[in-house]
Amino acid sequence: MKKILLVDDDQAIVEALTLVLEMEGYQVTSQTVGFGVVERVIKDRPDLVVLDIWLPDIDGDEIAACLKRESQTKSIPIILISAHDDLGKRIKRVEVNDYLAKPFDIQHLLEKIEKNINFLPNS
Amino acid sequence: MDYQLDNPMPQQIKSSKERVQKLKEALSESEKRFRAIFNDAAIGITLADIEGHPLEVNSAFQKMVGYSRRELRKMFFTNFTHPEDVDLDLKEYEEMKAGLRESFNAEKRYLRKDGRPIWVNLTVSLVRDEEGEPKFTVGVVRDITEHKRVDEALGESEKRFRQFFEHNPVYCYLVSLDGLIINVNRTALKTSGYKKEELLGKPLEIIYAPEYLSSAYQLSLTWKRKGGGPEKELVILTKDGRRRTVIVNAAPVKDKRGKTAFLILTQDDITDRKRAEENLRLYSKAVEEAPDGVQVVDLEGKVLYSNKAVERIHGFAPEELLGKDVSELNVDLGVAKKVILPSVRAYGSWSGELLVKHKDRRTITVWLKAAMVKDNKGAPLAMVGIMRDVTDQRELEKHKDDFISVATHELKTPLTSIKLFSQILRKKVAFFPDGQLASLSSQIDSQADKLINLVRNLLDATKLESGKITFKRDSFSLDNLLKEVVKDIQVIDGQRRIIIESKKGKIIKGDRYRLHQVLTNLLTNAVKHSPESGKIIIKVLPSKDEVLVGVQDFGEGIPKYKQAHLFERFYQAHSSSEGKEHFFGTGLGLYISSEIIKSHGGRIWLESEPGKGSIFYFTLPTRQVRKERLAS
Numbered sequence: 042m043k044k045i046l047l048v049d050d051d052q053a054i055v056e057a058l059t060l061v062l063e064m065e066g067y068q069v070t071s072q073t074v075g076f077g078v079v080e081r082v083i084k085d086r087p088d089l090v091v092l093d094i095w096l097p098d099i100d101g102d103e104i105a106a107c108l109k110r111e112s113q114t115k116s117i118p119i120i121l122i123s124a125h126d127d128l129g130k131r132i133k134r135v136e137v138n139d140y141l142a143k144p145f146d147i148q149h150l151l152e153k154i155e156k157n158i159n160f161l162p163n164s
Numbered sequence: 165m166d167y168q169l170d171n172p173m174p175q176q177i178k179s180s181k182e183r184v185q186k187l188k189e190a191l192s193e194s195e196k197r198f199r200a201i202f203n204d205a206a207i208g209i210t211l212a213d214i215e216g217h218p219l220e221v222n223s224a225f226q227k228m229v230g231y232s233r234r235e236l237r238k239m240f241f242t243n244f245t246h247p248e249d250v251d252l253d254l255k256e257y258e259e260m261k262a263g264l265r266e267s268f269n270a271e272k273r274y275l276r277k278d279g280r281p282i283w284v285n286l287t288v289s290l291v292r293d294e295e296g297e298p299k300f301t302v303g304v305v306r307d308i309t310e311h312k313r314v315d316e317a318l319g320e321s322e323k324r325f326r327q328f329f330e331h332n333p334v335y336c337y338l339v340s341l342d343g344l345i346i347n348v349n350r351t352a353l354k355t356s357g358y359k360k361e362e363l364l365g366k367p368l369e370i371i372y373a374p375e376y377l378s379s380a381y382q383l384s385l386t387w388k389r390k391g392g393g394p395e396k397e398l399v400i401l402t403k404d405g406r407r408r409t410v411i412v413n414a415a416p417v418k419d420k421r422g423k424t425a426f427l428i429l430t431q432d433d434i435t436d437r438k439r440a441e442e443n444l445r446l447y448s449k450a451v452e453e454a455p456d457g458v459q460v461v462d463l464e465g466k467v468l469y470s471n472k473a474v475e476r477i478h479g480f481a482p483e484e485l486l487g488k489d490v491s492e493l494n495v496d497l498g499v500a501k502k503v504i505l506p507s508v509r510a511y512g513s514w515s516g517e518l519l520v521k522h523k524d525r526r527t528i529t530v531w532l533k534a535a536m537v538k539d540n541k542g543a544p545l546a547m548v549g550i551m552r553d554v555t556d557q558r559e560l561e562k563h564k565d566d567f568i569s570v571a572t573h574e575l576k577t578p579l580t581s582i583k584l585f586s587q588i589l590r591k592k593v594a595f596f597p598d599g600q601l602a603s604l605s606s607q608i609d610s611q612a613d614k615l616i617n618l619v620r621n622l623l624d625a626t627k628l629e630s631g632k633i634t635f636k637r638d639s640f641s642l643d644n645l646l647k648e649v650v651k652d653i654q655v656i657d658g659q660r661r662i663i664i665e666s667k668k669g670k671i672i673k674g675d676r677y678r679l680h681q682v683l684t685n686l687l688t689n690a691v692k693h694s695p696e697s698g699k700i701i702i703k704v705l706p707s708k709d710e711v712l713v714g715v716q717d718f719g720e721g722i723p724k725y726k727q728a729h730l731f732e733r734f735y736q737a738h739s740s741s742e743g744k745e746h747f748f749g750t751g752l753g754l755y756i757s758s759e760i761i762k763s764h765g766g767r768i769w770l771e772s773e774p775g776k777g778s779i780f781y782f783t784l785p786t787r788q789v790r791k792e793r794l795a796s
Contacts, residue, residue: 051577051578051580051581053578053581053585054577054580054581054584056581057581057584057585057588058584060584060588061584061587061588064588064591095573124572124573124576124577124580125569125573126569126572126573126623126627127569129677130634143576143577143579143580144576144579144580144582144583144612144616145580145583146583146587147583147584147587147588148587
């Protein structure tokens with residue numbers, strides 16, 4: 042079962058996405074703050090990270106940049122999501138696999154996950 | 165009678181012989197005396213026969229006309245009379261000959277032998293014989309040429325004076341020493357509205373405004389004392405009560421003995437000049453006090469003038485700015501020389517915002533509109549700029565934009581979860597036999613979509629307004645974009661047929677996402693206003709420099725008067741009271757589309773006929789034209 046780490050400060054979105062992704066057969070872990078995401082990714086080694094940009098403590102794009110710098114985590118695909126209108130600009134500054142503006146159609150997210158998720162076994 | 169010759173006494177011939185001898189001697193003596201008088205007289209004397217043939221002329225006369233006695237004897241008086249004066253005394257002469265008068269007097273011209281005309285005063289008397297028949301005429305001729313010349317000169321000078329007086333553009337009065345008007349010129353009458361006879365003999369005070377009477381009186385006393393004198397500004401009153409400001413001056417006119425006979429008074433009307441000066445002062449004060457900054461610079465950009473508001477904006481006093489190069493005042497040192505001045509020179513004006521250095525080193529945002537000042541012939545004189553400190557406004561707008569940015573984020577977050585939940589719900593109830601639940605959940609979804617679009621449009625409109633949207637320059641296939649948009653639309657609306665009429669393979673440059681938005685907007689509108697199961701045509705017509713896209717529906721159309729407003733913000737062609745179902749209800753869709761197309765250097769417009777449908781067109785430049793259009 043593929044593992045997805047979901048980071049979003051909005052509890053309702055976390056709940057909804059967890060529900061959908063589990064329905065689709067993913068194993069979902071989540072958190073609502075930026076603090077500890079990098080450590081968690083290193084520890085849990087998810088097959089994909091869905092990362093919100095506007096988090097209460099650390100900006101999601103900075104976490105993404107950090108993950109992409111780390112040799113241990115840089116192969117893990119990241120999809121940035123944001124309700125913020127400068128998403129397009131922020132995307133340019135960081136190398137992520139994909140992004141999606143909120144609100145989105147669930148189908149779109151599922152397609153992007155499908156496209157980017159690591160099919161290679163995690164080592 | 166001693167010299168009586170006509171009664172000789174025959175009886176005393178011997179003694180009478182002696183007497184005759186004596187008489188002859190006496191006569192000769194008398195004739196000598198007469199001849200001496202005749203010859204040496206200072207005035208010309210002529211003796212002529214009845215026909216005007218000179219018999220005898222004296223030397224004075226000969227000198228006068230330049231002819232000798234012998235020459236004159238062969239002439240008639242008409243020969244040496246000025247041709248213009250020949251007829252002059254002919255009538256009198258004839259009358260005299262006819263016995264109607266004994267003499268006549270005339271002033272006439274003779275033409276001298278050397279051709280020079282002379283003026284003479286001529287008195288001609290008739291001498292008759294014993295029978296009373298006209299025998300000859302005696303003329304006494306006085307040369308009055310010099311007298312005439314003086315006379316004429318005097319007349320000329322008086323004529324000149326009269327003309328000078330009458331036609332003087334300044335009001336002129338001749339005033340007696342006791343202050344009565346003797347004469348007044350045309351100009352004064354025309355302005356004052358009085359008739360000449362209303363003023364003649366009246367005291368001068370009649371023309372002054374009441375409050376100026378005493379100073380006019382004082383002035384006239386000074387003039388009397390000094391015979392003319394200082395000028396003074398006074399106000400006169402026209403007959404109908406209008407006030408005119410005049411500068412009054414007086415000069416004496418003297419008689420032969422050098423005593424002042426009367427005064428000539430001149431009034432220079434400065435009302436219009438004064439009014440013009442006052443207006444000029446008012447205008448310059450108005451510019452000085454104008455609430456917006458006004459600055460005049462020469463053609464090289466050196467400051468010639470700044471009003472008070474400029475000081476409030478920059479912190480620099482007008483004197484500090486004088487002669488400074490405007491470039492030094494801007495944060496971007498090149499903007500004036502490279503952008504503003506060239507644009508004003510080339511197009512006559514420039515407007516926009518720029519960052520300016522304040523004296524206290526703050527940076528302020530200034531909105532500037534600059535234009536060329538030209539003379540009457542269109543030659544450039546200087547440039548004028550109107551400026552306004554928009555720093556606070558921009559700050560406020562930034563706060564507003566930030567607020568909208570946060571607010572839309574906060575709106576989108578719950579919408580995201582609503583949408584997710586509704587979609588989960590749909591999936592969960594999809595297999596339920598009762599279709600009602602599925603329909604209810606899909607309604608939640610579509611309502612959420614409406615809200616999402618509304619929020620997105622509001623945000624876009626705000627960003628477009630503040631120029632915050634940056635457009636990407638992707639190269640992409642227009643056909644693919646069209647297919648994609650049509651596919652998306654058909655997910656929402658499966659009933660209407662959408663036909664794409666396009667030549668394949670058109671690659672365009674622009675922001676794919678934003679152009680997607682434009683096409684979605686136009687298509688959604690077309691769907692919204694088309695009858696069910698109607699068709700919609702998308703036409704793509706490439707030309708040399710641009711590609712034209714048209715979206716045609718066959719719906720109700722849009723009345724002419726509404727068409728012009730269609731691309732304005734918050735405008736809706738069909739108000740909700742008309743009961744139409746709206747997809748986006750903000751009235752922002754076409755505004756956003758038009759702003760996007762304009763930012764791409766294209767045009768957007770529509771052709772519509774009520775009852776037949778509408779075609780919305782837009783163009784996208786495919787060549788360099790775009791750059792030029794953006795620059796202008």
